[in-house]
Amino acid sequence: MAGVPLIAAAASIRPALEEISTRYNEVTGESVRLVFGSSGTLANQIANGAPYVLFLSANTAYVRWLAGLGLTQGPPVTYAEGVLALYSRSGLLGETENPLMALDSALQHGVVKRLVIANPEYAPYGSAARAALEHAGSWTRARPVLLLGANAGQAVQYALQGDVDVALVPLPLARLAKLQETGQLQVLPKETFPSVELHQQMVLLPGADQKTHEFFAYLQSIDSQEIFRRHGLLVPSPVNLTLQP
Amino acid sequence: MDWNAFHLSLQLAAWTLVLLLPIGIVTGRWLAKTQTRARPWLQAFFALPLVLPPTVVGYYLLVFTGTRSPIGEFIMSWFGVSLVFSFPGLVVASILVNLPFAILPVQRAFEAVSNELHDAAACCGMTPWQTFTRIEMPLAWPGVLSAAVLTLGHTLGEFGVVLMVGGNIPGETRTLSIAIFDRVQAFDPLAAGRMAGFLLLISLVTVALGYGVLERRGQQRQKSA
Secondary structure, eight states: OTTSOEEEEEGGGHHHHHHHHHHHHHHHSOOOEEEEEOHHHHHHHHHTTOOOSEEEOSSSHHHHHHHHTTOOEEEEEEEEEOOEEEEEETTSSOSOSOHHHHHHHHHHTTOOOOEEEEOTTTOHHHHHHHHHHHHTTOHHHHGGGEEEESSHHHHHHHHHHSOOSEEEEEHHHHHHTTGGGTEEEEEEOGGGSTTOOOEEEEEEOTTOOHHHHHHHHHTTSHHHHHHHHHTTOBOOOHHHHHHOO | OOHHHHHHHHHHHHHHHHHHHHHHHHHHHHHHHOOOTTHHHHHHHHHHHHHSOHHHHHHHHHHHHSTTSHHHHHHHHHHOOOSSSSHHHHHHHHHHHTHHHHHHHHHHHHHTSOHHHHHHHHHTTOOHHHIIIIIIHHHHHHHHHHHHHHHHHHHHHOOHHHHHHHTTOTTTTOOHHHHHHHHHHTTOHHHHHHHHHHHHHHHHHHHHHHHHHHHHHHHHHHHHO
């Protein structure tokens, strides 16, 4: 196992990254080891000396925090843009173009017993979810029925197992959990949470060797971007990449 | 089924048992015989892992043995190993959280060995070491065995501390219980369920075998009495 790069990644990109690492193995014959968790937990582990060589966060804040501690190597790279989705129990919101408006009226009528989001205090998708509810003017109405997951992954678990009416969660995880089979899954456009950015950044860590650098480069290839996109993430367009200094 | 993780769990349980049992016997016997007034405090200290949430134990281990702590730095520079996010670190953590399981049953067993027996053995000319190996240990053996069974079972199932101190590193710190958690996180309930069932079976068999041996010994002793 020694010599195989150990990579820490946000749980919200698990399906995409697993596919990328399989593809990478097919193409190059090299492999990587993946560890998934919430970005905050992983950042904490890195600060405490975890032997990861590359960190893919679900936001920019944890990457910046680690850089501030002097625990990163080289500049961070935005590998994707997170996409927030709204899950609702079948039939709850009906056919609608604007699920947030429908949610607001459902909240007013008291038919939403439980609304799940990740904890906005430290989970990137949690703060995006809160911003979306605030922007729609539903936050105060939503608070009494709010259930907080410790991270985006747990929020999806609740949506999957608990009797939950509505959940605002990352699209890739919602799809992985097949939430679309138990209810409606709708993408929330960026305009619905203008105050929060879901730039997802990755950064090399001090232990990174040649093999890690190669995988890091592969993550920015057209191949990887295609996979990220297929799993419901937005990817910075190649044009923008070449324009960057 | 993640055989790698199962193998790691077995290794962890074996190392914990081998290193902890002597500690349990020495400490348990000493606690049983000592007259010190600090005894309740010492007992409470060893029982702490039973009452503290795993997150608290894990937190203190990270703080005191993390790579940025003085202890962590010292161990890194002298032995070249990290006590967090590594297998040796898991063994240390596992020994600490299993202290109550290894010490308390042994202590009870040695307390049950009466002082008259000591005196009688001394009168027969036995050295303290002979008294210990030939009189005390055979009598306290069931306590030692329950300590071993409890430690083994508890190590196989330990989750919180392992996750905090070990992370979830495949082939290094991802034990069977962490692998189950990981599969749940990956929305793979089938694999999680299979492994959970397997762990249940292993734990049941381990503990049942332990109790079986204890019971048989008890019956033998009754017969010989």
